[in-house]
Amino acid sequence: xxxxxxxxxxxxxxxxxxxxxxxxxxxxxxxxxxxxxxxxxxxxxxxxxxxxxxxxxxxxxxxxxxxxxxxxxxxxxxxxxxxxxxxxxxxxxxxxxxxxxxxxxxxxxxxxxxxxxxxxxxxxxxxxxxxxxxxxxxxxxxxxxxxxxxxxxxxxxxxxxxxxxxxxxxxxxxxxxxxxxxxxxxxxxxxxxxxxxxxxxxxxxxxxxxxxxxxxxxxxxxxxxxxxxxxxxxxxxxxxxxxxxxxxxxxxxxxxxxxxxxxxxxxxxxxxxxxxxxxxxxxxxxxxxxxxxxxxxxxxxxxxxxxxxxxxxxxxxxxxxxxxxxxxxxxxxxxxxxxxxxxxxxxxxxxxxxxxxxxxxxxxxxxxxxxxxxxxxxxxxxxxxxxxxxxxxxxxxxxxxxxxxxxxx
Amino acid sequence: xxxxxxxxxxxxxxxxxxxxxxxxxxxxxxxxxxxxxxxxxxxxxxxxxxxxxxxxxxxxxxxxxxxxxxxxxxxxxxxxxxxxxxxxxxxxxxxxxxxxxxxxxxxxxxxxxxxxxxxxxxxxxxxxxxxxxxxxxxxxxxxxxxxxxxxxxxxxxxxxxxxxxxxxxxxxxxxxxxxxxxxxxxxxxxxxxxxxxxxxxxxxxxxxxxxxxxxxxxxxxxxxxxxxxxxxxxxxxxxxxxxxxxxxxxxxxxxxxxxxxxxxxxxxxxxxxxxxxxxxxxxxxxxxxxxxxxxxxxxxxxxxxxxxxxxxxxxxxxxxxxxxxxxxxxxxxxxxxxxxxxxxxxxxxxxxxxxxxxxxxxxxxxxxxxxxxxxxxxxxxxxxxxxxxxxxxxxxxxxxxxx
Numbered sequence: 001x002x003x004x005x006x007x008x009x010x011x012x013x014x015x016x017x018x019x020x021x022x023x024x025x026x027x028x029x030x031x032x033x034x035x036x037x038x039x040x041x042x043x044x045x046x047x048x049x050x051x052x053x054x055x056x057x058x059x060x061x062x063x064x065x066x067x068x069x070x071x072x073x074x075x076x077x078x079x080x081x082x083x084x085x086x087x088x089x090x091x092x093x094x095x096x097x098x099x100x101x102x103x104x105x106x107x108x109x110x111x112x113x114x115x116x117x118x119x120x121x122x123x124x125x126x127x128x129x130x131x132x133x134x135x136x137x138x139x140x141x142x143x144x145x146x147x148x149x150x151x152x153x154x155x156x157x158x159x160x161x162x163x164x165x166x167x168x169x170x171x172x173x174x175x176x177x178x179x180x181x182x183x184x185x186x187x188x189x190x191x192x193x194x195x196x197x198x199x200x201x202x203x204x205x206x207x208x209x210x211x212x213x214x215x216x217x218x219x220x221x222x223x224x225x226x227x228x229x230x231x232x233x234x235x236x237x238x239x240x241x242x243x244x245x246x247x248x249x250x251x252x253x254x255x256x257x258x259x260x261x262x263x264x265x266x267x268x269x270x271x272x273x274x275x276x277x278x279x280x281x282x283x284x285x286x287x288x289x290x291x292x293x294x295x296x297x298x299x300x301x302x303x304x305x306x307x308x309x310x311x312x313x314x315x316x317x318x319x320x321x322x323x324x325x326x327x328x329x330x331x332x333x334x335x336x337x338x339x340x341x342x343x344x345x346x347x348x349x350x351x352x353x354x355x356x357x358x359x360x361x362x363x364x365x366x367x368x369x370x371x372x373x374x375x376x377x378x379x380x381x382x383x384x385x386x387x388x389x390x391x392x393x394x395x396x397x398x399x400x401x402x403x404x405x406x407x408x409x
Numbered sequence: 410x411x412x413x414x415x416x417x418x419x420x421x422x423x424x425x426x427x428x429x430x431x432x433x434x435x436x437x438x439x440x441x442x443x444x445x446x447x448x449x450x451x452x453x454x455x456x457x458x459x460x461x462x463x464x465x466x467x468x469x470x471x472x473x474x475x476x477x478x479x480x481x482x483x484x485x486x487x488x489x490x491x492x493x494x495x496x497x498x499x500x501x502x503x504x505x506x507x508x509x510x511x512x513x514x515x516x517x518x519x520x521x522x523x524x525x526x527x528x529x530x531x532x533x534x535x536x537x538x539x540x541x542x543x544x545x546x547x548x549x550x551x552x553x554x555x556x557x558x559x560x561x562x563x564x565x566x567x568x569x570x571x572x573x574x575x576x577x578x579x580x581x582x583x584x585x586x587x588x589x590x591x592x593x594x595x596x597x598x599x600x601x602x603x604x605x606x607x608x609x610x611x612x613x614x615x616x617x618x619x620x621x622x623x624x625x626x627x628x629x630x631x632x633x634x635x636x637x638x639x640x641x642x643x644x645x646x647x648x649x650x651x652x653x654x655x656x657x658x659x660x661x662x663x664x665x666x667x668x669x670x671x672x673x674x675x676x677x678x679x680x681x682x683x684x685x686x687x688x689x690x691x692x693x694x695x696x697x698x699x700x701x702x703x704x705x706x707x708x709x710x711x712x713x714x715x716x717x718x719x720x721x722x723x724x725x726x727x728x729x730x731x732x733x734x735x736x737x738x739x740x741x742x743x744x745x746x747x748x749x750x751x752x753x754x755x756x757x758x759x760x761x762x763x764x765x766x767x768x769x770x771x772x773x774x775x776x777x778x779x780x781x782x783x784x785x786x787x788x789x790x791x792x793x794x795x796x797x798x799x800x801x802x803x804x805x806x807x808x809x810x811x812x
Contacts, residue, residue, distance in 0.1 A: 001596045001597065001598065001599070001600045002596060002600070004603070011555070017620075021589075021592060025592075025596045030620065042645075042796045043645075044644045044645055045627075045628045045632065045634070045644070046625065047631040047632065048631065048632060049632060057624055057627035057628055057631055058623075058624040058627075060627060061623035061624055061626075061627050063625075065716070067586045082662045104770075122669070122743045122747075123743055123746060123768075125746055126742055126746045126747075127742055127743070128742075128743050131723065132726060132728050133728050133730060134646075134664050134666070134728050135664075136641060136643070136649060136651075136662045136664050136728075136730075137649075137662050137663070137664065137728050137729060137730035138730075139662070140651070140660075140661075140662035140730040140731065140732045140733065141730045141731070141733055141741070141743075142733070143574075143734070143735060143737075143738050144577075144578075145651065145660075145662060145732050145733075146576075146732050146733060146734050147578035148567055148575055148576065148577055148578065149568075149575055150568075150569075150572070151452055153569070154640075154641070154650075154652075154653070154660065155651055155660060155732055156567060156568055156569065156575065156638075156640050156641055156651075157565050157567075157641055158563060158567050158577070158641040159566045159567070159625075159636065159637070159638050159642075159808075160566055160621070160622050160624055160625045160636065161624075162621055165585075165620065165621040166588070166621075167764075169585070169588040169589065169592070169620075170588055170765075170766045170767045171767060172592050173588060173591045173592050173595060173765075173767050174767025174768070174769065176592060176595035176596055176599060177413045177414075177438055177595055177767065177769055178413070178769055178772075179595075179599050180414065180595060180598060180599055180602070181411065181412075181413035181598070181769060181771070181772045183602050184411050184413070184415070185411055185772070187771070189769055189770050189771035189772065190769075190770040190771075191767055191768070191769055191770070192604070192767075192769075192770060193767050193768070194734070194747040194748075194766065194768065196744065196747070197743075197744060197747035197748045197763075197764075197766040198766040198767075200738065200744065200748050200763065200766070201430075201584050201587070201588075201763065201766055202577075202579075202581055203578060203582050203735075203738075204426070204473075204579025204580065204581075204584065204587075205458065205460070205472065205473040205476060205579060206578055206579065206735050206807075207457070207735045207738050207761070208460055208472040208473060208476050208760075208761075209460045209472075209735065210735040210736050210738075210739060211472065211739065211760055211761045212461075212462060212472040212757065212760065213460050213463075213464065215460070216734055216735055216736055217578070217735055219575070219578075219660075220576070221573065221575045221576070222573050222574065222575055222576060224555065224576065226458075226459060226460075226462060226578070226579070227459065227556075229457065229461065229464045229465075229466065236555070236556075236559075236576055237559070237564065237572070237573055237574055237575070238603070244559075244564075244565075244573070244574060245559075246556045246559035246560075246564065246768055248555075248556070250553070251457045252453055252457055254551045266480065266568075286730065288457070289456075289457055289459065289466055290466070293561075294606075299484060309517050320547065320550060320787070323550065323551060324552060325548075325552060325553060325556060326556065327552070327556050327557065327559050327560035328559070328560065329559045329560075329564045329565045329574060330559070330560050330561065330562045330633050331562065331565050331637075332622070332625050332626055332628075332629040332635055332636055332638075333629060333635050334564060335561070335619065335626070336629060336630065337469045338625070339545075339546055340541050340542070340545045340546055340547045340548075340615070341545075341615070341616070341619075342542060343544065343545040343546060344542050344545050344613065344616070346616050346619070358627065358630055358631055358703045359630040360623065360626060360627055360630060361616070361619050361620060361623050361626055363594050364589045364592075364612070364616060364620050365589060365610050365611060365612040365613075365616070366542070366543075366610070366611040366612075366618070367593075367597070367608050367609075367610055367611075368608055368609055369609075369611065370554065373642075375560050378493050384582045
């Protein structure tokens with residue numbers, strides 16, 4: 001789809017996802033690393049747990065479908081070559097807190113159609129413009145950290161860093177919006193993406209409780225909050241025989257249908273049937289937006305023993321067969337074997353620098369029923385120096401060898 | 410000033426977050442977004458989700474609807490009637506984009522399947538975003554994002570290692586799908602302006618979510634490792650955690666990534682005796698004694714205000730941040746620049762909405778129009794877009810087509 005878009009990707013680990021998304025959509029994305037490679041190549045986990053610049057799985061996932069060159073932007077020759085690359089590029093992606101900041105005005109003089117996407121923890125303006133932050137601090141500043149964890153214990157973050165994905169994703173949206181603006185104005189522009197603001201979008205409606213009612217939302221462990229005007233909380237993570245499942249009392253048609261189907265299921269498989277409380281419950285009258293904590297707890301206490309007797313797989317089969325709302329808490333091995341993902345060709349295989357093929361998530365959507373293919377594995381540092389500098393700048397083998405011996409590439 | 414999407418018309422059907430927030434971002438960047446609603450099937454975000462103004466539920470009192478639908482117009486059409494369906498098709502014929510997030514099969518039942526629509530409008534871009542995709546054995550299964558977040562592995566990865574997993578607030582995965590849905594629509598529009606071709610986008614929220622867990626999936630496929638929750642720990646940074654500061658529910662998050670940063674940290678906190686222990690000099694040593702390390706740091710933070718901790722460490726260029734509460738978010742000068750905008754809502758009054766989290770410098774988003782009331786623009790849209798006369802509109806109303 002984006003076959004005519006050329007992207008120079010200077011981003012570190014906090015922003016590589018942006019180029020990955022554009023590359024998945026067909027853009028020619030050239031990863032530009034300093035000689036010796038991007039520091040994010042040192043991000044664990046590694047393939048076979050061998051720490052090596054080509055084996056970081058986080059790096060590998062974020063740089064699929066890209067070509068790779070090395071260029072030392074601290075040298076005059078390197079900067080001159082970069083400016084020549086900018087002449088024919090549509091987009092430059094940068095994460096300037098860890099790198100020298102590129103001046104948009106300067107680049108724009110070289111190529112007025114250039115779009116410069118700048119990804120920083122807090123944005124390019126304001127008191128924290130130059131402030132460094134990793135995933136943990138961005139998550140803290142966005143409000144997401146505040147909302148997760150148990151009451152009386154410290155807030156917690158997701159164990160796979162999320163902010164680089166949020167930031168890279170919204171930077172890709174910004175780049176494409178700028179491409180559309182350019183189709184109207186003929187000019188490129190700078191796209192300013194704050195990781196904090198990108199992740200704020202994941203707090204859902206929690207901030208609005210403060211805005212509208214002056215009420216603070218609090219982390220509540222495995223319970224759903226913010227669903228009832230009475231402040232009632234609803235259990236959402238339930239222990240089962242071999243792990244956990246998710247289930248909740250919901251309003252609306254689907255929620256009522258789920259409640260009734262649960263009672264029918266219990267009647268079907270339990271020797272004594274569903275407990276009286278559930279059997280006599282008027283699901284149409286149960287309004288989760290207004291019901292009291294006490295009522296919620298009575299219903300939940302009647303349901304809990306049933307789930308405890310089921311395995312995750314039994315639970316999932318049961319809810320699927322009855323069109324109920326509810327899922328197991330999956331682990332990665334379970335998702336790897338999930339028939340739904342397999343039927344849509346989600347997992348794709350690609351060759352690796354360490355030998356053999358690796359299965360991984362394919363691109364994010366189907367277009368007219370087709371998933372854009374994975375075209376190439378993540379590059380080794382400088383793997384396409386000759387190819388890219390040759391095709392873009394007309395440099396030959398000897399020129400690139402000279403640059404290499406001068407340490408520029 | 411030109412907006413990126415000036416002259417682009419979007420028709421939006423569905424509810425909750427996954428479709429409508431895509432429409433919001435498109436509206437903020439200049440598209441005319443027409444939200445088709447119905448009194449017979451109200452958006453759950455208008456009816457079922459607090460907060461409501463003064464804590465009293467009501468179709469026009471829902472904060473969450475206002476928060477995610479600013480900049481749009483609303484028309485009510487009863488899509489259970491043939492006339493209502495025809496009006497929807499006519500609107501789509503005159504539009505560039507359709508965004509819908511019904512359960513698969515619903516659009517076909519409403520006479521609005523892509524195959525028919527592309528006949529009417531050959532360059533139509535349609536985003537169908539749903540729980541698990543338009544195809545596959547579980548395509549038709551109903552579901553909410555707050556639970557899908559569990560099926561797609563996130564919940565298992567959140568919490569303390571030896572305790573029950575905890576929840577990500579709200580339908581986390583819906584918001585991931587919002588970003589990818591926005592990207593897909595914009596890419597399709599960019600392609601269409603070059604080739605004139607329309608496209609149907611099938612976005613599974615489950616698959617969109619898994620993009621955010623790719624490192625853990627690769628760790629499984631390459632190494633057979635099944636990732637689990639680690640509280641706030643990181644495999645190669647220590648300290649890397651959240652510490653209580655002075656006061657109630659005052660926390661700070663901080664992380665140290667190199668031994669040089671550690672030395673800077675030690676000096677910043679006044680080099681107490683424990684911080685000079687040799688075992689803390691290297692990252693391997695700090696990782697090996699992380700429980701002890703966290704306890705010492707917690708002792709240092711607990712007598713200090715959150716602001717002091719942040720100021721002392723930031724002065725040295727270290728990574729540290731207050732754990733912002735919802736109230737804190739509204740007082741944050743960065744978010745005032747990068748997120749918060751105020752709109753005047755006819756029922757709710759002055760309320761905050763979010764700017765799209767990608768700011769174009771030359772053609773910035775235009776945020777200023779509050780979310781529409783139910784059917785607020787029905788007449789206007791039928792008149793301006795479809796050219797209907799007042800008498801025709803009144804007749805439709807009398808027949809219940811505009812319910």
